[in-house]
Amino acid sequence: MENLMNEILKCLYERKSIRLFTEQEITKEQKDEILDAAIQAPTAGNQGLYTILEIENQELKNTLSVLCDNQPFIAKAKLVLVFLADCQKWFNAYRYAKADYREPELGDLIIACEDAMIAAQNAVIAAESLGLGSCYIGDILENCEKITKELRLSKYVFPVAMVVFGYPTPQQKARIKPKRFPKKYMVQKNTYSDYSEKETRDMFLGRNEENDYEFERYIKAFCTRKYTSEFAMELNRSVNKYMQAYKKE
Numbered sequence: 001m002e003n004l005m006n007e008i009l010k011c012l013y014e015r016k017s018i019r020l021f022t023e024q025e026i027t028k029e030q031k032d033e034i035l036d037a038a039i040q041a042p043t044a045g046n047q048g049l050y051t052i053l054e055i056e057n058q059e060l061k062n063t064l065s066v067l068c069d070n071q072p073f074i075a076k077a078k079l080v081l082v083f084l085a086d087c088q089k090w091f092n093a094y095r096y097a098k099a100d101y102r103e104p105e106l107g108d109l110i111i112a113c114e115d116a117m118i119a120a121q122n123a124v125i126a127a128e129s130l131g132l133g134s135c136y137i138g139d140i141l142e143n144c145e146k147i148t149k150e151l152r153l154s155k156y157v158f159p160v161a162m163v164v165f166g167y168p169t170p171q172q173k174a175r176i177k178p179k180r181f182p183k184k185y186m187v188q189k190n191t192y193s194d195y196s197e198k199e200t201r202d203m204f205l206g207r208n209e210e211n212d213y214e215f216e217r218y219i220k221a222f223c224t225r226k227y228t229s230e231f232a233m234e235l236n237r238s239v240n241k242y243m244q245a246y247k248k249e
């Protein structure tokens with residue numbers, strides 16, 4: 001079979017989350033490359049419906065590490081970027097131009113989230129190509145009121161993702177990347193169909209290294225940890241709060 005592997009594909013396969021960083025600083029040139037690569041991402045209608053907040057202030061990093069479900073490695077990251085889905089900048093432009101405008105709605109927000117996430121992943125891959133590790137922090141979605149205050153977010157600015165960067169420690173470099181689900185459970189053709197119970201059970205086989213893997217036990221534990229847990233409840237409460245600005249009767 002033809003081997004199509006190239007440097008970009010290698011980067012995609014080799015990238016894994018890095019949660020412990022060495023003391024080595026990221027240079028200004030590297031930061032600029034990461035930010036410039038992020039901005040090269042496609043964006044709906046070339047509107048650039050996002051803003052990247054670079055968190056330079058150490059106290060703010062510390063606060064974010066607490067507000068984002070107490071993850072201390074956030075405070076130790078050498079580069080912290082918050083990707084803001086930004087419906088505010090065009091809304092302001094429409095107002096300044098006295099266009100026949102309306103308030104942003106959920107559809108506008110989702111498009112802005114898509115823009116922001118694509119830019120974030122460009123930043124992640126650019127960092128990987130420079131030998132830097134990174135980790136997404138989904139918990140930036142929590143604590144709407146406090147995050148809004150700390151980052152001084154405007155009404156139509158939503159922090160959809162945070163990514164932290166740094167040089168990986170040798171232990172993190174050696175960590176085995178978690179397995180993905182097999183492609184047959186991730187890709188369908190033409191139209192969607194629900195995965196049957198058998199397919200759902202089979203999908204999880206081989207996920208876990210444990211010999212005594214049991215579907216019920218694994219899924220119930222996962223549900224408690226990730227779906228009905230306090231942080232998952234907080235995440236949903238907080239996102240609902242952000243959404244209030246966009247929901248129109």
Ligand SMILES: Cc1cc2nc3c(=O)[nH]c(=O)nc-3n(C[C@H](O)[C@H](O)[C@H](O)COP(=O)(O)O)c2cc1C
Nearest residue numbers: 015016017018019071135136137138139161177178
């Ligand atoms: C949207 C999103 C949010 C995430 N949030 C966190 C987080 O808050 N803390 C964390 O340690 N990892 C977080 N991760 C990293 C995932 O846990 C990780 O990508 C996943 O376990 C797969 O491992 P890998 O990235 O090493 O391949 C997040 C990843 C994504 C895409």
